[in-house]
Amino acid sequence: MIVTQDFMLANGLSLKNRIVKAATSETMGDRTGNPTIALFNLYQKLAEGGTGLIISGNVMVDRSARGEFGNVVIDQDSNLELLKRWAKSVENHGSHFLLQLNHPGRQAPKTLNPRPVAPSAIAMTGPNAFAFNPPRALELVEIKAIVQKFAQAAELVEAAGFSGVEIHAAHGYLLNQFLSPAVNQRHDQYGGSLTNRMRIVIEIYEAIRARTKSNFTVAIKLNAADFTPNGFTAEESLKVMQELAKRGIDLIEISGGSYENPKMMGNGQGATFIEYARIAKQTVETPIIVTGGFRTEEGIETALSSGDTDLIGIARPLILQPELPKKLMNGKMQPVKINHFSTGWSWLDHRVGSLIGLAYYEQQMARLTAGKPISQPRSAWPILIKAVKEQGLQALIPRRG
Template sequence: MDMSFPPDTNLLNHRLRLPNGNVLRNRLAKSSMSETLATYDNHPTRKLVDLYRRWAASGIGLMFTGNVMIDRRALGEPGNVVIEDQADLPILRQWAEAATSQGAALWVQLNHPGKQSPKGLNAGNLSASAIPFREDMSAYFETPREATAGEILDIIQRFGRSAAICKQAGFSGVQIHGAHGYLVSQFLSPHHNHRTDEWGGSPEKRRRFLMAVYAEIRKQVGPDFPVGIKLNSADFQRGGFTEEESMATIVELADAGIDLIEISGGTYEAPAMNGSLQQPQKTSTVAREAYFLEFAEKVRAKVTVPLMVTGGFRTAEGMNAALRSGALDLVGVARLLAIDPDAPAALLRGRDSTQRVRPITTGIKPVDRMGLMEVLWYTRQLKRIAEGGNPRPNESGLMAFLKSLLNTGWGTYRTKRMRA
């Protein structure tokens, strides 16, 4: 394929200075994907080091880790990394250095799953309120109990402590996962948060948990360590988190000094992050590629904090057009890097990857409605890369689901045995 435009006009190659003075070497970022490459007692492994070394070698500017949990009692999946003390500092340092030694920034995505954890994995799940999943998902996810005030304060402290350990290990920053239906998102959403105390009852009170998490992280890492957030533009559920509430949250975060905001959307119950709610797509959306670009334009009119948009980007030209619009500062890619780990090298030369992201389905309607394969199928590809092999872009969705189901069941059993 011929180069679509000269490298010197490729905006992806431009550096980005964050509000705290940190500089990213270019405008291309790897968004978070679940790796589940930890041990079943939640310690990071060499596979994570090797995976991120491979991606960093592609020339990408910024990478976010997959879900790193702040509490071993609250896992999102078997094989999650948990950072709650300094026990794993040696391997964490290797993980960070695998990227930073090659000039890439690597931020740890910190998360608490809340209710969004498969049945049987944890001793019990909590959330802002005891709101069940919709009926067709009840076989996979249990109804959580409402978190107590003491538990909320403990979780806030844990976010801060985990961030401080990440800084000590040499990571380039941290990102709060405030999207996709996990605990921070649950507190923000009136669909999930029915509290009437200081943590709910109004948009301002629903934001209080997030703002307390951010304040605690900032307190423990200081003003010069980058802190970002992944936030839903909306959660696309009736009675849920709206664009208006998202905008108000972004303005408050910007005023508080957040360094980077990644815009996404959806939850397991309404998975807009993989484009499944974008069908049929408007012609303008298809042409502009990014799912959440229109919302980013509205945000840009309100704040100057650097913005990252992830989801839908397909071509170098589409990425450059989005950057030229001024609506965003960083282009986020994720699934493409699971099927083509060297894609950034091509994109930074103005070329498109030879691979194309495709919908992954099983033919099992409840599974496909949840968008589960947008996690499970791609996780399998990441494992292949981490083991020194190559992804299989044409792997069957159904076959991947059945194998993942067996692995998840075995992982849940092993995780529970190790806690016993």
């Protein structure tokens, strides 16, 4: 089986297998944005399960721009000792650990960020738009400052002993906003042509490289495409990869669809997800992680043996079964079922469905840290009630577009 084989990055980082824990925001930081014992426990459990490479949930690089209640923030006020303990939580199990660095841009709920920033003053759209205040456009000096915040955070991540960082440029957050012509309508060097729209990403990558050692791993998570009108296209995404590959990025994670259910992405607006991964693999020599939808051993092995990806990113199944990699190694992996929880009212599900999905996995991560078994409620109600008990009514405010 390919999935059990080790894999070496060009910088010498040796992964013991092909499974990557894709980022899931834990919302377990303390009030000051430092990591907590709950986070140390969670990552120890994930490492014990046998995952080769673990990527943290998104960590914010700017204290004034948080995407969610409980985000960890990394800046000059962070507690380095706590970060060191977090990095150490995976040691003894042979896993490597990357922290995912993010800035939410306009995708920051108004309860947390009344005056968000974005490439341009373009408000969120869609059914969740009510939860986000319209952003103001970033000034040039602020863009430069954000580039430095990513680099400074990476420097601290290195000092704390992590193997590297992943730059989050997917899922509608700030860097994805810059890449997307629908959201980025700037007329300066950060908007317009693709070269300009990707400038902030390239600058962040180079600033991180300038402040970290050559064996520090730098990865990026990119959308295969935005699949929205006038959004970032698959062709553009490939060009961004080429530019980063030329500059020596260590790993590229492709997100945005389901490998085992490619129909999800087959909406006629570009390459399907599988085609995209295949083309990406043929376009750049950088190792590729494909994330989303892996539920079976066959799906994982087919993707690896086709050569369309080097590594397999898994998020929800690894929360439900952190020991899944060990089971795979022993040939005992059963297909993982991802449940969708309903309130019983379709109009309400439509409104809060994505929120329930997030809350459910956050609650399961909290159970893991406390050594409790995964819970499988029969409806969405226990999930919603628990979320409101813990976070108050703001638990009902969407955090993503």
